[in-house]
Amino acid sequence: MAAVVVAVVVAALGLVMGPYLAAFFIISAAAVAVPLLMRDQPKLFARACLVVGVGLLAWAMIGAVIGMILFIPAALLLLVAAFAGAGNRPGAWLAVTAPIVAAAVVAAFYLQPPDPDNEPPPWFNATLDIGTRVHDRDFNRDFHQRRERLRDFGATRVSVYERRTGQFVLDVGIPDAFAEGQSQDRLKEQILQLPEVVDLRLCTFHTCD
Secondary structure (H helix, E strand, C coil), X not given: CXXXXXXXXXXXXXXXXXXXXXXXXXXXXHHHCHHHXXXXXXXXXXXXXXXXXXXXXXXXHHCHHHCHHHHHHHHHHHHHHHCCCHHHCCXXXXXXXXXXXXXXXXXXXXXXXXXXXXXXXXXXXXXXXCXXXXXXXXXXXXXXXXXXHHHHHCCCCEEEEEEEXXXXXXXXXXXXXXXXXXXXXXXXXXXXXXXXXEEEEEECCCCEC
């Protein structure tokens, strides 16, 4: 029951923080409740807690980037429930096999070679020096107009966010293919011409250089 409560709270937070990922949070929370359907069969209940708990831990590792790591407390509670009743604990073979299988799945996911066709295109990441001017209406209007002109040079997206207090970052998306007269180098030059840019890096799914 504690695991279900935790999972429901996590799912509610997920719906607020990332509504476009609602299905992942709802399905993950629903899986936590599966053992409750077997509460009248203690041995089967314990096995279900073990399998779902271990599976949820593996899923939390695989889906960490989309927030599934928040389900780790619920998974741990399920594992505690699986071994709470001394006379109803899952057999030794399942207690050993389930974690091995889950670890193998996680390892296979992270060790598989990258597939360039399924990776997002690279982007430019620029550190900005705008200080207190961020609160200046005229500055914000002019800066917005100048950065939006980057789209004329092929930028697919142009966004600014605050990485740490007082430190702002400009992300500029790079298209899979530039139109005639456009190029990655020209786009880079235009970004560097923004007077607020103090550092510029080219980022991929794996790293920023």
